[in-house]
Structures are given as structure tokens and as C-alpha cells.
Amino acid sequence: MDTEAIKLLSAGICMGVGTIGPGIGEGMIAAKALEGIARNPKMADKLFSNMLIAMAITESLGIYALVISLILIFAA
Amino acid sequence: MQEISLVPEVIFKIGNFDVNNAVFATLFVTIIILTIAFLTTRKLSLIPSYFQIAIEGMVSFFYTMLLDTYGNKKLAKSHTALIVSLFLFVLISNQFSFIPLVQSITINGIIGFKPPTAHLSQTVALAIIVVGFSHYLGFKLSPLKHIGHYIKLESVLKIRKPGDIGMAFLDIFLGILELMGEVAKIISLSCRLFGNIFAGEVMIAVLVSLSIYTSYIVPVPFYVLGVFVGGIQALVFAYLATSFISAMAIPHETH
Numbered sequence: 001m002d003t004e005a006i007k008l009l010s011a012g013i014c015m016g017v018g019t020i021g022p023g024i025g026e027g028m029i030a031a032k033a034l035e036g037i038a039r040n041p042k043m044a045d046k047l048f049s050n051m052l053i054a055m056a057i058t059e060s061l062g063i064y065a066l067v068i069s070l071i072l073i074f075a076a
Numbered sequence: 077m078q079e080i081s082l083v084p085e086v087i088f089k090i091g092n093f094d095v096n097n098a099v100f101a102t103l104f105v106t107i108i109i110l111t112i113a114f115l116t117t118r119k120l121s122l123i124p125s126y127f128q129i130a131i132e133g134m135v136s137f138f139y140t141m142l143l144d145t146y147g148n149k150k151l152a153k154s155h156t157a158l159i160v161s162l163f164l165f166v167l168i169s170n171q172f173s174f175i176p177l178v179q180s181i182t183i184n185g186i187i188g189f190k191p192p193t194a195h196l197s198q199t200v201a202l203a204i205i206v207v208g209f210s211h212y213l214g215f216k217l218s219p220l221k222h223i224g225h226y227i228k229l230e231s232v233l234k235i236r237k238p239g240d241i242g243m244a245f246l247d248i249f250l251g252i253l254e255l256m257g258e259v260a261k262i263i264s265l266s267c268r269l270f271g272n273i274f275a276g277e278v279m280i281a282v283l284v285s286l287s288i289y290t291s292y293i294v295p296v297p298f299y300v301l302g303v304f305v306g307g308i309q310a311l312v313f314a315y316l317a318t319s320f321i322s323a324m325a326i327p328h329e330t331h
Contacts, residue, residue: 056312060264063271070274075082 011069018065025058082274084195085186097187098195105168105192112164135160138314145322155321158209162202163314169193170273170306174299194273196266203265206317207258214324222324226255265316272309276302 001009033051037044084096116131124132138159142152169192173179178189192198214222224230228251231244280298284291 052308053312053315056268056308057316060268060271063268063275064264066275067267067271070271070278071082 007072011072014065014069014072018068019062022058022062025061026055029054029058082196084190084197087183087186097190098192098198101172101189102169102192102198104189105165105172108168109161109164134163138163138318141315142318142322145318146326148326151325155318155325158321159314159318162206162317163310166193166202166269166313167307167310169198170310171303173277174303191273191277193269194277196270199266199270200262202269202313203262206265206320207262210321210324211258213321217325226251226258261320265313265320269309269313272305276305 029051033047036047084098086094086096087100088095112131116128120128135156139152139156142155142159143149146152146155172189172191173194179187181187181189211222214225228247231240231247235241235244276298280295280302283295283298
């Protein structure tokens with residue numbers, strides 16, 4: 001394999017492996033938030049905004065993988 | 077296919093200073109913010125216009141948030157200015173490419189305006205402002221304690237018996253870990269914003285260039301997603317800036 005092929009392959013693997021964790025995490029956040037909303041619908045607005053914040057923070061792990069793979073493809 | 081690059085393209089030079097399209101767009105974002113500030117403060121009235129309500133709502137949203145975390149009116153008031161301007165800057169820069177026709181303006185064959193936050197240098201600068209400001213506050217509050225938080229020489233001075241040496245080494249190591257945590261703060265704060273915005277740009281660019289059928293209607297949902305993500309990321313940036321700054325600005329007895 002030449003360098004270009006390895007770069008593309010590793011970028012693909014990086015995204016594939018790197019999004020497993022954030023995916024599970026975001027699912028758990030959504031599940032718990034929905035549980036909370038179902039228990040106490042009055043709190044829905046506050047829970048929803050907090051859920052979005054927590055999701056964005058969890059998602060950043062996936063974004064790091066994305067940044068790495070983008071660097072691999074375009075910059076390295 | 078539209079050229080995708082991590083490095084912004086240089087449009088023209090002033091002396092030794094490269095004016096690239098990110099800098100150029102930042103200039104326009106600043107002008108937009110100045111215009112908003114000018115328009116709101118010219119005719120403030122007790123019976124507010126819709127525009128004034130929107131801006132006042134935004135400021136008071138962050139003010140109450142800061143007041144909840146600080147419990148100190150004076151500190152909250154002075155920091156609201158920083159947090160709101162960070163929020164406004166990030167929000168407007170994120171949505172910059174959704175201004176109609178702005179992507180088709182070219183200067184010397186280069187796209188004139190790119191969202192400033194889609195470049196790592198811009199977001200790193202913002203993150204350094206936030207983290208640097210928090211350290212300035214911590215240093216102002218209690219200089220020795222703040223430095224002692226990272227360089228833990230205190231336990232070295234306390235060595236009385238051989239068993240303490242191990243503890244001293246552990247403390248110094250923990251201090252180094254804290255220092256690395258500060259660097260990680262900058263990286264995480266900047267990469268989060270950059271990754272989200274840049275990924276949106278790349279996704280739309282790839283989708284448009286896939287084939288002739290996907291270049292007109294298909295990218296629309298992704299544009300909507302981009303607007304949504306831009307707003308959320310601006311809010312998250314402001315929230316995290318608040319938490320970083322408030323962690324340093326409030327005197328804490330524990331640890």
C-alpha cells in the first residue's frame with residue numbers, strides 16, 4: 001500500500017471507531033432526558049435545553065475523530 | 077469540486093500581513109456586531125421595540141445564568157459583556173455562510189468569505205481568550221494560591237520523614253496533570269467549534285459535488301442542520317466559557 005491509501009484507510013477507521021462511543025453516549029443522554037420528561041412534563045423545556053448542551057459536549061468526542069480524519073485527508 | 081483546505085486562502089497582502097478569507101470575513105462579522113450594538117443603543121425606550129426585546133432578552137438570559145453561578149451582582153454584570161460578545165461573535169460567524177449569495181463573491185478567483193469559525197486559528201484564538209481571562213481572574217484573586225494549584229511545592233516543604241517524599245512526588249505529578257488539563261481545555265474548546273462548523277461546510281461541499289442531481293434541492297436539509305448546529309455550538313461555547321471562567325473567579329475553599 002502506498003501512503004495515500006493508508007491515509008484514506010486510517011481516516012475511515014478513525015471515523016468508524018471514533019463514533020461508537022459518542023453514539024452510545026448520546027443515545028443514553030436522550031433516553032434519560034426523555035425518561036425525565038415523561039415523569040415530569042412540566043420540566044420539559046429545561047430538560048430539553050440541558051439535553052442539547054450535554055449532547056453537544058458528548059458529540060465533541062466524535063468531532064475530534066472527525067478533525068483527525070480531516071487532517072489525515074486534507075492536511076497530512 | 078470546491079477546494080477544501082484547512083488553511084485559509086490568502087486574498088491579498090498588506091505589507092507582511094496576509095489577509096486571508098477568514099480574516100476578511102471576521103472584519104465583516106465585526107461590522108455586523110457593531111451595527112447591532114449601534115442600532116440597539118441609539119434609541120432605548122421603556123416601551124421597547126421588537127429588536128430591543130430580542131437583544132435585551134439575550135443579555136438578560138446570560139445575566140441570569142451568570143448570576144446563578146456567581147451569586148454576585150457586580151461580577152455577573154461585568155462578565156455578561158464578555159460572554160454575550162463571545163456568543164454573538166460565534167453565532168454570527170457560524171451563520172455567516174448562510175447569508176444569500178455570499179459564497180459566490182470571489183476576489184482574485186478565491187471565495188471571498190468563509191465562516192471565520194471554520195478555521196482552527198480563529199477558534200483557538202477565542203479559546204485562548206477565554207482560558208487566559210480565567211487565569212487572569214484566578215491570579216488576581218490570590219496569586220500564590222493560583223500558582224500553587226499547578227506547581228505544588230507546598231508538600232515538598234512539608235517533608236519530615238522519608239514516607240513524605242512519595243506524597244510530594246505525587247503532588248507534583250498532580251500539578252503537572254492540572255497544567256495539561258488547562259492545555260486540553262483550549263484544545264477541546266477550539267476543536268469542538270471548528271470541527272462542527274468545518275464538517276458542515278465539507279458535508280455540503282461534498283454533497284453538491286457528488287452529481288448534478290444532488291446540487292440543488294438535496295443540500296437544503298443539511299443547510300438547516302448547519303443553522304441549527306451553529307446556534308447550538310454558539311450556546312455551548314458561551315456555557316463552557318462561563319463554567320471555565322466561574323471556576324476561577326469564585327474563591328473556593330475545597331481543593
